[in-house]
Amino acid sequence: MNGGQYEAGARGPTLANVAKITGYHVSTVSRVLNGSTVAGVRAASPAAAERIREVARELGYRPNAAAIALRRRRTRLLGVVMARMADPVLATIYEGIEQAARQRGFHPLAVNSWEDPDTRRECIEALMDHGVDAVILGDSTVDGAGLDLLATRKLPFVLVNRGVEGHPSVTCDDHAGGRMAAEHLLDLGHRRVGVLAGLPLAGNAIGRTEGFLDAFRAAGHPVPAERVVRSTFDIAGGRMGAERLLRADPAPTAIFAVSDSAALGVLGCLRDHAITPGAGVSVVGFNDVPMAAELTIPLTSVRSPLRRIGEESVNQLMRLMSGQPAQTLRLTPELMARKTTAPRA
């Protein structure tokens, strides 16, 4: 079958090779090369260790991950489930995860669930099949779908981006972020506002929406239900949601979208309606992805520390893996006021 051009299973030198050359036994070589200790002392004579390490280096010895995984029951693989990688928010979180994981000698195995519960289950099962040591979930829904799989195998996991009651998670303080957006709009005099509330089962969307609605209610201007519309987090969702909000008469003077991508969809929609963002209808996004600041009319957005969220999730996972409890972290967002928000005309 194979033309011989490639040897998929080509392996490098093994411990046995190093052993044969040095004249030491495999077990000795193993001890030296992974620096194991007996009673706190390095378990090999300095001379032996030196020689063995030298030969290993010359040979280009690299430990075989499969063998180690089989023997030690750990792979140093971290499963990561995301809704979709091309979402700039998730991709940035992933970057944080990847970097933090690599610093600790772990590698992320990333899969996309496409917001689909069945696919999510498949993803998690596939990750477990590959023997990942732990899992980071970036696509959870508040019903906790799929978490049972991890629980039954007692596999450590941390939620990221979207929290679920009763499980450790690292997220933005979404409620606070929603409130910031609301207070900004209230300060600018907006009273009749619309909300693109994101997916109904996503914890981050729920938090942001509630924070926003709470603040408006507290200010004495509750937002009626028909001006809170569900949507996906992407551009298309924002566009459709905005279409619907703008159909109302009178239309809202401001729109809060729980993601920047959705906010971008809103901007596209406003353009089609010949409405100027800011001057016509104010728009607030969430996350402050790099694009937001560069738009011709730069987007007001609630900044969330995406990379740090990713990094912290790995930290918490390390805690879990070493037997400590994981904390649930809510990192503080920050409002970046820009030109898509302006005082009510």
Place this chain on the structure above:
Amino acid sequence: MNGGQYEAGARGPTLANVAKITGYHVSTVSRVLNGSTVAGVRAASPAAAERIREVARELGYRPNAAAIALRRRRTRLLGVVMARMADPVLATIYEGIEQAARQRGFHPLAVNSWEDPDTRRECIEALMDHGVDAVILGDSTVDGAGLDLLATRKLPFVLVNRGVEGHPSVTCDDHAGGRMAAEHLLDLGHRRVGVLAGLPLAGNAIGRTEGFLDAFRAAGHPVPAERVVRSTFDIAGGRMGAERLLRADPAPTAIFAVSDSAALGVLGCLRDHAITPGAGVSVVGFNDVPMAAELTIPLTSVRSPLRRIGEESVNQLMRLMSGQPAQTLRLTPELMARKTTAPRA
């Protein structure tokens, strides 16, 4: 160390378990469960096979990936090296890769090289350590840095996004794309144009730039070297490059950026200079990421089939792994003319 709450190495039922229950020998169970054949016939009596499969299902048996990897010398893991995941272009290509790989029972192991040669080598080595069956490289430079690592291990690999002479790759037809951008601007009457040429060692940037410059030269309006500036592909790169181009007197009437992110940086820069994209300075990007069409002044861009590029790279890898030669594919781009380009004032 471990508090007992989690068992990192918890494993499910094994072949031995199934064997004990069914009364068959492990080897028989193995033969049944992985559907191996002897002389084209399934190597077990139908009754036995039935029973074994039933027990395996009841027990929730899942094969141990580490053991299989050790024994069969294949992991069904695909290494993927990207410059950075949060780049929307790379993330979209990755989505294509992930989907195609999963359909074939493979899983991508994705690492970010951050455009750094040393990090790239580390990435590739780490992937090999984990025993990936093949590698997709999305961050190659025309000098082929790091490819030697793969060659010495005879590991199949395919380049994606950026080609390198002499190696199979799946890319956009960058030269054609650059030409399209040029012809569009030429049609609109632009003669004094600037180019944000991307990273000097990136094959895609080189192709796009050359295609563009060739077309202008052919039209009798060669672009002088000082109006071709190197840059990174991201927003910051576009912004800095645009600053530099605009400092010239007379400034160019149009700018071609080899990526949409850079084009977005250009738009931000134009805004700061109070120049209207299109009416003032025309701007063309590359890739047509979803954002482009939604901007308040939508971005003219050369669309490249990112997802298909990712999918095709997996196809080519499958060919390589089955001993067939891989093809080098150049998928055709398409110009999406929008509002950031307008006839020369």
Place this chain on the structure above:
DNA sequence: TTGTAGGCGTTATCAA
């Protein structure tokens, strides 16, 4: 300080 032996879960080979 070093060697020996056994096994992690699976599969390939050989024998029955």
Place this chain on the structure above:
DNA sequence: TTGATAACGCCTACAA
């Protein structure tokens, strides 16, 4: 059609 056996590369008691 099925069973026995060895081996993939590594690690870890235990013995020397």
